[in-house]
Amino acid sequence: MLFSCFTTALALGLSTFVAHVKCDPELTWISENSTLPKVVIFNAKGTILSASNYSRLDNINYGSGPPLSVEHIIGNVSEALKMAQIAIINFPVVGGSAGVNSSLYLNISQHANRLLCAEDSDIAGGVMFHGTNTLEETAFGVDVTLNCSKPFVATGSMRPDTYVSPDGRSNFFQAVAAAISPAARNRGGLIAFNDRITSIFYSTKTNANTPDTFKALEQGNVGVFLGGQPFFYNTPSFPSHRPYFNISDVTTELPSVVILYGHQGFDAALMYAAVSNGAKGIVHMGSGAASLSPSARAAAVELFAKGIPVVTVPRSVTGTGMPTPQPGPVFYASYVGAPQARIMLQLALSTGQTLDEIRDLFEAPLRKAIYATVPNNQWYYASS
Known part of the structure; x- marks a missing residue:
């Protein structure tokens, strides 16, 4: 669901910025400065948009709390609007990330290819919000079907936004910082999580409970975040055997x-x-x-x-x-x-x-x- 410029600004408490929010026929841009790089958030929900009804110490049963919006996260991390204009595409997810299938990554990939990879695209990169249970699968599906060098950065959180020290807000800011970084291009898809940057192609969730969970254990981190900004250890390169699949003609459910x-x-x-x-x-x-x-x-x-x-x-x-x-x-x-x-x-x-x-x-x-x-x-x- 796309919001109008006016309703998005009010939802964020950004009524003073309404004049700066720029619209186009496809996307609504949340913006303080129309000259800043553009980032699209592909929102597949997850713990990063979850809240607990119980206490600030609950990181177990928080799924029972009220769902949050991406606008809520942006409103609490206003620094993100100092470096980027942000648009949001929401994808329907029922039952958490454990309940999704290949149709989700195919849908996200088709949108990402159209918005990021078009020759006349002025969008710097994309960020995907996703539940961590199957983030690596959806992210991998997008990574091997995305036909351009622009950054596609997956993130989420292990703690709900109501936790005493939520990790989602930092992960969100860092993912946006990576998505607008020229140094993040030509690397394939990336995961921004807990101050680290890893390759989607090699990453897996290694811990069911703690924030330091997404790792490429054999291949190592691609980079790190310092002061909220990405620092890459090596010059850009793709995983050596990362394939590309053209899904433009895929119109049916994938084979079992x-x-x-x-x-x-x-x-x-x-x-x-x-x-x-x-x-x-x-x-x-x-x-x-x-x-x-x-x-x-x-x-x-x-x-x-x-x-x-x-x-x-x-x-x-x-x-x-x-x-x-x-x-x-x-x-x-x-x-x-x-x-x-x-x-x-x-x-x-x-x-x-x-x-x-x-x-x-x-x-x-x-x-x-x-x-x-x-x-x-x-x-x-x-x-x-």
């Missing part, structure tokens, strides 16, 4: 892909059951370096013959599976987690990739790095 957790005594019948229930692909979380049990591997081989891809990732938080140099029926994902591999597989299937193309999508970066310079793979396999 399930995640199955491998363990001692794993019942491979679950793989067949998933396919019988409509799954077009399976992501398997394997022990060690994404290993499959003998029965799971046999099922994967049989499903491959029927055109159903099985992608395997490690159960561990860091590390990767190790593909063989010769193409095989099981696909090993290169340094992405199970939720991210699922999204990649869904998008690959929805954009018509063949099994060989899907294998290369997941395996080619590692296979090239490991085997390309070793004659006949003699360090790892008998010479062919």
